[in-house]
């Protein structure tokens with residue numbers, strides 16, 4: 622999961638066409654099986670150093686976008702937190718911040734507990750399957766100051782993305798921010814070719830890797846792209862959910878940070 626979280630060894634911009642409405646074209650949804658397997662998490666750990674180097678600056682921007690003073694105390698939720706990469710960056714940036722890390726993978730949370738040792742007392746993991754609607758787990762306070770998510774929302778189908786954005790809005794204090802750092806798809810083959818061009822300049826073996834995935838890499842790839850949709854629709858879902866200040870705050874090729882805040886004078 623490389624450039625593409627759980628996808629292939631060194632891919633960057635090799636997205637499949639988005640599936641209409643984010644639904645799988647008859648394929649099994651293997652997301653849960655991958656994230657809850659030891660082998661999936663071992664792969665995640667093995668590729669972490671390379672990925673973290675590239676992603677670190679993007680996660681710093683997530684922190685910088687939050688409207689808190691450096692020493693301010695606040696509580697935020699990291700949805701699909703995995704081993705806590707985004708939450709750790711935010712806690713580094715704001716020494717008085719407290720994190721609720723939500724994920725459904727026992728394996729990722731176990732590894733996260735190791736990586737979060739220096740943050741003991743400042744965070745809690747909560748088991749949460751984001752794919753299911755309904756009440757959020759009791760471990761998440763009914764109102765939090767901010768919600769972030771990093772490389773996770775693309776694992777949810779579009780109906781669930783839409784619904785989740787509404788739930789996030791309802792869990793934010795008035796004026797509370799939501800930021801999502803995630804890969805996106807394109808329906809335009811010219812855009813996709815441009816993404817591949819950059820990928821191939823950065824990694825001369827990328828084209829060969831795209832064309833010759835092992836069965837395991839192919840499975841990861843399909844899991845990675847199954848529900849990935851263009852950025853515009855996701856930004857529209859956010860507006861429809863009632864967020865204000867909605868914008869794409871950063872983008873490079875097929876990765877973006879977008880978000881907005883619950884209106885300060887909330888209905």
Ligand SMILES: C[S@@+](CC[C@H](N)C(=O)[O-])C[C@H]1O[C@@H](n2cnc3c(N)ncnc32)[C@H](O)[C@@H]1O
Nearest residue numbers: 626656701702703706725726750751752771773
């Ligand atoms: C690519 S990893 C990203 C982890 C972390 N946010 C980061 O940026 O490094 C995706 C994470 O989303 C979690 N995830 C995927 N689908 C989920 C779901 N339906 N409910 C909860 N967590 C989910 C996985 O267990 C995994 O930890």
